Amino acid sequence: xxxxxxxxxxxxxxxxxxxxxxxxxxxxxxxxxxxxxxxxxxxxxxxxxxxxxxxxxxxxxxxxxxxxxxxxxxxxxxxxxxxxxxxxxxxxxxxxxxxxxxxxxxxxxxxxxxxxxxxxxxxxxxxxxxxxxxxxxxxxxxxxxxxxxxxxxxxxxxxxxxxxxxxxxxxxxxxxxxxxxxxxxxxxxxxxxxxxxxxxxxxxxxxxxxxxxxxxxxxxxxxxxxxxxxxxxxxxxxxxxxxxxxxxxxxxxxxxxxxxxxxxxxxxxxxxxxxxxxxxxxxxxxxxxxxxxxxxxxxxxxxxxxxxxxxxxxxxxxxxxxxxxxxxxxxxxxxxxxxxxxxxxxxxxxxxxxxxxxxxxxxxxxxxxxxxxxxxxxxxxxxxxxxxxxxxxxxxxxxxxxxxxxxxxxxxxxxxxxxxxxxxxxxxxxxxx
Amino acid sequence: xxxxxxxxxxxxxxxxxxxxxxxxxxxxxxxxxxxxxxxxxxxxxxxxxxxxxxxxxxxxxxxxxxxxxxxxxxxxxxxxxxxxxxxxxxxxxxxxxxxxxxxxxxxxxxxxxxxxxxxxxxxxxxxxxxxxxxxxxxxxxxxxxxxxxxxxxxxxxxxxxxxxxxxxxxxxxxxxxxxxxxxxxxxxxxxxxxxxxxxxxxxxxxxxxxxxxxxxxxxxxxxxxxxxxxxxxxxxxxxxxxxxxxxxxxxxxxxxxxxxxxxxxxxxxxxxxxxxxxxxxxxxxxxxxxxxxxxxxxxxxxxxxxxxxxxxxxxxxxxxxxxxxxxxxxxxxxxxxxxxxxxxxxxxxxxxxxxxxxxxxxxxxxxxxxxxxxxxxxxxxxxxxxxxxxxxxxxxxxxxxxxxxxxxxxxxxxxxxxxxxxxxxxxxxxxxx
Ligand SMILES: NC(=O)c1ccc[n+]([C@@H]2O[C@H](COP(=O)([O-])OP(=O)(O)OC[C@H]3O[C@@H](n4cnc5c(N)ncnc54)[C@H](OP(=O)(O)O)[C@@H]3O)[C@@H](O)[C@H]2O)c1
Ligand SMILES: NC(=O)c1ccc[n+]([C@@H]2O[C@H](COP(=O)([O-])OP(=O)(O)OC[C@H]3O[C@@H](n4cnc5c(N)ncnc54)[C@H](OP(=O)(O)O)[C@@H]3O)[C@@H](O)[C@H]2O)c1
Numbered sequence: 001x002x003x004x005x006x007x008x009x010x011x012x013x014x015x016x017x018x019x020x021x022x023x024x025x026x027x028x029x030x031x032x033x034x035x036x037x038x039x040x041x042x043x044x045x046x047x048x049x050x051x052x053x054x055x056x057x058x059x060x061x062x063x064x065x066x067x068x069x070x071x072x073x074x075x076x077x078x079x080x081x082x083x084x085x086x087x088x089x090x091x092x093x094x095x096x097x098x099x100x101x102x103x104x105x106x107x108x109x110x111x112x113x114x115x116x117x118x119x120x121x122x123x124x125x126x127x128x129x130x131x132x133x134x135x136x137x138x139x140x141x142x143x144x145x146x147x148x149x150x151x152x153x154x155x156x157x158x159x160x161x162x163x164x165x166x167x168x169x170x171x172x173x174x175x176x177x178x179x180x181x182x183x184x185x186x187x188x189x190x191x192x193x194x195x196x197x198x199x200x201x202x203x204x205x206x207x208x209x210x211x212x213x214x215x216x217x218x219x220x221x222x223x224x225x226x227x228x229x230x231x232x233x234x235x236x237x238x239x240x241x242x243x244x245x246x247x248x249x250x251x252x253x254x255x256x257x258x259x260x261x262x263x264x265x266x267x268x269x270x271x272x273x274x275x276x277x278x279x280x281x282x283x284x285x286x287x288x289x290x291x292x293x294x295x296x297x298x299x300x301x302x303x304x305x306x307x308x309x310x311x312x313x314x315x316x317x318x319x320x321x322x323x324x325x326x327x328x329x330x331x332x333x334x335x336x337x338x339x340x341x342x343x344x345x346x347x348x349x350x351x352x353x354x355x356x357x358x359x360x361x362x363x364x365x366x367x368x369x370x371x372x373x374x375x376x377x378x379x380x381x382x383x384x385x386x387x388x389x390x391x392x393x394x395x396x397x398x399x400x401x402x403x404x405x406x407x408x409x410x411x412x413x414x415x416x417x418x419x420x421x422x423x424x425x426x427x428x429x430x431x432x433x
Numbered sequence: 434x435x436x437x438x439x440x441x442x443x444x445x446x447x448x449x450x451x452x453x454x455x456x457x458x459x460x461x462x463x464x465x466x467x468x469x470x471x472x473x474x475x476x477x478x479x480x481x482x483x484x485x486x487x488x489x490x491x492x493x494x495x496x497x498x499x500x501x502x503x504x505x506x507x508x509x510x511x512x513x514x515x516x517x518x519x520x521x522x523x524x525x526x527x528x529x530x531x532x533x534x535x536x537x538x539x540x541x542x543x544x545x546x547x548x549x550x551x552x553x554x555x556x557x558x559x560x561x562x563x564x565x566x567x568x569x570x571x572x573x574x575x576x577x578x579x580x581x582x583x584x585x586x587x588x589x590x591x592x593x594x595x596x597x598x599x600x601x602x603x604x605x606x607x608x609x610x611x612x613x614x615x616x617x618x619x620x621x622x623x624x625x626x627x628x629x630x631x632x633x634x635x636x637x638x639x640x641x642x643x644x645x646x647x648x649x650x651x652x653x654x655x656x657x658x659x660x661x662x663x664x665x666x667x668x669x670x671x672x673x674x675x676x677x678x679x680x681x682x683x684x685x686x687x688x689x690x691x692x693x694x695x696x697x698x699x700x701x702x703x704x705x706x707x708x709x710x711x712x713x714x715x716x717x718x719x720x721x722x723x724x725x726x727x728x729x730x731x732x733x734x735x736x737x738x739x740x741x742x743x744x745x746x747x748x749x750x751x752x753x754x755x756x757x758x759x760x761x762x763x764x765x766x767x768x769x770x771x772x773x774x775x776x777x778x779x780x781x782x783x784x785x786x787x788x789x790x791x792x793x794x795x796x797x798x799x800x801x802x803x804x805x806x807x808x809x810x811x812x813x814x815x816x817x818x819x820x821x822x823x824x825x826x827x828x829x830x831x832x833x834x835x836x837x838x839x840x841x842x843x844x845x846x847x848x849x850x851x852x853x854x855x856x857x858x859x860x861x862x863x864x865x866x
Contacts, residue, residue, distance in 0.1 A: 031650075034768070035582050035768060131580060137729060139731070149748075149752035150750075150752050151748065217464075217467070277734065280713060295742050296570060298571060300734075301733075302728065303729045303730070306729075312583060312584040312725060312728035328762070332468075
C-alpha cells in the first residue's frame with residue numbers, strides 16, 4: 001500500500017553531514033520508500049556557496065535562499081544541518097510555521113533553546129527530532145525518550161565528545177602530553193583548527209544539557225551545566241590514574257540527587273576504573289552509560305561523529321517523521337513535567353584524587369588529615385612518597401570517600417594555606433565505582 | 434492537557450516479569466500518566482493459580498479466565514507475559530480482534546509465528562510491540578526498527594543469552610569445566626532446572642530469527658537459524674583461545690551476504706579476540722554489536738533478563754502503544770519487503786580453529802596442508818606441539834582464513850579419514866575480526 005505522492009525533504013546545509021544525507025537519500029531511495037510507505041524526495045538544498053560542486057546533487061535543487069525554501073509550503077520535513085544558533089533557529093521556527101516537521105543535528109541550538117523550539121513545534125502540530133545531536137550515530141535520544149519511558153533514569157554518564165576521547169586515549173596509550181596528542185588529533189582530522197569547543201568541554205556540556213533534560217523529564221539549560229575542560233590533564237595524571245587501576249576520560253554526567261528532588265549536570269575529566277565499560281572506549285568513539293531503576297545498567301556505544309554516521313541518525317529521524325505524517329500524528333514532544341531544580345556543582349557528591357607536594361617531615365600527614373576532617377571529608381587512601389633526594393620534599397596522594405564537591409574544594413582551599421603544603425600538583429574527580 | 438479516561442491494561446501472566454510490570458505500574462502511575470498524556474490503569478490480571486498471594490495487586494483484578502479478559506472490549510493494551518506458544522498465541526490474536534494492542538516478551542512465539550501475529554495486528558489496526566523479547570532491558574528492537582531505519586544493517590552479532598554467558602565467563606575466569614560452571618549457574622539461579630533451552634542455543638536461536646528479520650527487512654523463521662549449543666566447550670578450548678588472544682562466547686550472528694542477495698542466521702560458540710567489545714561482556718549480561726553501512730559499528734549492552742529489567746522494556750512499549758492510541762495511530766508494523774532468501778550454514782563465510790591429534794612423524798603437516806588446499810581452504814597459522822613423551826603423537830592447531838563453512842566442514846571430514854590424524858580434538862569458529 002505505497003502512497004505515490006512523495007514526501008518532500010528540504011535539506012538546510014550540505015557540508016560534512018548534509019552531503020551524506022543527500023547521498024544516502026539518493027542511493028537508498030527505494031529502501032527508504034519501502035520503510036516509510038511512500039517515496040521521499042529531496043526537494044531543495046540550501047547552502048552558502050551555490051557554485052561549489054556537489055557530486056550527485058541535481059544543481060537545480062541548490063539554493064542560497066534557505067528561508068524561501070522552508071516557506072515553500074509543500075515541504076514535509078526540513079533537515080537542519082547548518083549548525084550554530086542563527087540562521088538555524090529562525091529557519092526551524094519558520095519551517096514549523098509553514099507546516100513542516102524538523103530533524104536537526106544541532107546540539108548547540110538545542111541545548112540553548114530547546115524549550116522554545118519544542119513549544120513552536122507543538123504549537124504548529126509538528127515534530128522535532130534530533131537523534132544526531134548527541135553521540136552521532138548512537139541511538140540514544142530515542143532509547144531514552146521511548147524505550148525507557150516506563151522506567152526511572154537515575155544517572156547518565158558518557159563519553160560524548162570524540163575529539164577529546166581521541167586525545168585522552170593517545171595520552172593514555174603513548175604517554176604523550178596534552179599538546180602532542182592534540183597535534184596528532186589535528187593532523188588526523190579529529191580536532192578542528194580551533195579545538196576550543198571540544199577541549200574546553202562546551203560541546204560535551206551542550207550534550208549533557210540535552211541528555212539531562214530528556215533523562216529526568218525536566219528542563220536543563222546550558223548554563224546549568226558545570227563545565228571543566230581537559231587541557232590541564234597531564235601525563236603525570238595518567239601515571240597516577242594507572243597506579244589506582246584507573247584511566248582518565250572527559251565525562252558528561254547527569255544525576256538525580258539521592259532524595260530525587262533535584263538533578264545535576266556536569267562535564268569534567270575524571271578517573272574511572274579500568275574495569276568500567278567506559279574505560280575501554282578507544283579513539284574517537286563515544287559511549288553512554290545509563291542507570292535506570294528497573295532496567296539496571298545499560299551502555300550504548302558507537303561512532304560519535306563523522307558525516308555518514310551522523311547522516312544515519314538524521315535519516316532514522318526522517319523515516320520516523322515521515323511515518324508520523326502518513327499517520328497524521330506526531331511523535332513524543334518535550335517531556336518536562338517534573339520541573340526539578342538543577343543543583344550547583346557544590347552539591348554533587350563525588351570523590352577526589354589529590355596530589356600534594358609537601359614538606360618531608362614528621363606531622364605533615366596529621367596536619368593534612370586534620371584539614372580533611374575539619375571539612376567533613378573522609379579519606380579513603382593515602383600514599384606518601386619521600387623524594388629520597390634529601391630535598392626535604394615529599395608527595396602525598398590522597399583519595400577521598402564520597403563527599404559534596406563544595407566540601408572537597410573547601411578542603412583543597414584550606415590545604416593550599418598550610419605552610420607544609422608546597423603545592424597542589426593535581427586534583428581529579430574519581431567516578432564510576 | 435491530560436485526558437482523564439484512563440487507558441486500560443490487561444496483564445496476562447504475573448510471574449517473574451508480570452509481577453514487576455504490575456508493581457511499576459502501581460508505584461510509578463503518576464510518571465506513566467505524565468509521559469503518556471493520560472492515566473493508565475491495570476484492568477485485570479490473568480494467572481493460572483488464583484489463590485497465590487500477589488503483593489500489591491488488588492485481588493479483585495485476578496482472574497484465571499484470560500480469554501474473557503482480552504474479550505472485554507474496553508482493554509487498550511494487552512501485556513502478554515505468560516510465555517510459550519499456547520495459550521499465548523490465541524490470546525494475542527483474540528486481543529487484536531477485540532480492539533486491543535499487544536505488548537509481548539515472548540521470543541519463542543515471535544520467532545515461530547511473528548508473521549501471523551503481525552498480520553493479525555495489521556488487519557485489526559493494532560500495535561504489536563516486543564522490545565523485551567530480545568536482550569531483556571536493552572533497547573534493541575526499537576533502535577533497529579526505528580533509529581536505523583534510514584541505514585542498511587549488514588551484521589548483527591550478539592550475546593543474547595545470559596545463562597550461557599554466565600557459564601562461559603565462569604569457565605574462562607576460573608578454568609572450570611562446563612558441568613561445574615553449569616552447577617554454579619544453577620545454584621545462583623542463573624540457569625533453570627532444565628537448562629536445555631539455554632545451553633543448546635534454542636533461546637538464542639529464537640532471538641537470532643527475530644533480529645535477522647528486523648535487521649534485514651525480511652522473514653527469517655526459527656528453522657532457518659543454524660544452531661549449535663555450547664555444552665561441548667571444554668576448559669581446553671578456553672586454553673587454546675587464550676593462546677590466540679581470544680575468549681569463547683555463544684554468539685547469535687545474523688549477516689547479509691557480500692552480494693547483498695541473501696542472509697544467514699546462526700547460533701554457535703565462537704572464539705573472539707579479547708580486544709573485541711563483546712569479549713568483555715561478563716556474567717549474565719547481554720550485548721549486541723551492530724554493523725550498519727552508514728552508522729558503522731554500534732554496541733548495545735545491559736541486563737538480558739530478570740524481572741525488573743524485562744519489565745522496564747515491557748513498560749517502554751506500553752507507553753509507546755498508549756501514545757499511539759491517543760494519536761489514533763499505530764507504530765511501525767512488520768517490515769519484510771526485501772524477501773531475501775536465508776542461506777544454509779554451508780554458505781556462511783567464517784574461520785575455523787581446529788585442534789588435531791596427529792602422528793608425530795615427518796610429512797604429517799604436508800599431508801594435512803594438502804587436505805586444506807584440496808578443499809580451497811587457506812591456512813592462516815599452524816602450531817605444532819610434539820608430545821615429547823615418545824608416544825609418537827603430536828598436536829596440530831590450525832587456524833584458517835575465511836572460507837565457506839561447507840568447505841571448512843568438508844576439510845574436517847577429510848582430515849578425519851587420514852591415517853595420520855588420530856583424532857579431531859576440537860573445532861571452533863573464530864569471529865569478530
Ligand atoms: N560533522 C559531524 O561529525 C557532526 C556530528 C554530529 C552533529 N553535527 C552537527 O551537524 C551540523 C552540521 O555539521 P557539519 O559538520 O555538516 O557542518 P559543515 O560541514 O560546516 O556544513 C555546514 C553546511 O551549512 C551550510 N551553511 C552555512 N551557513 C548557511 C546559511 N546561512 N544558509 C544556508 N546554508 C548554510 C554550508 O554551506 P557551504 O557548503 O556552501 O559552505 C554547509 O553546507 C552542526 O549542527 C553540527 O554540530 C555534526
Ligand atoms: N524471566 C525473564 O528474565 C524474562 C526475560 C525476557 C523475556 N521473558 C519472557 O517473558 C515471558 C514470561 O516469563 P516469566 O519469567 O515471567 O514466566 P513465569 O515466571 O513462569 O510466569 C508466567 C506467568 O504466566 C501465568 N500463566 C501460565 N499459564 C497461564 C495461563 N494458561 N493463563 C493465564 N496465566 C498463565 C503464570 O501464572 P501463575 O503465577 O499462577 O503460575 C505466571 O504468572 C516469557 O515469554 C519469557 O520468555 C522472561
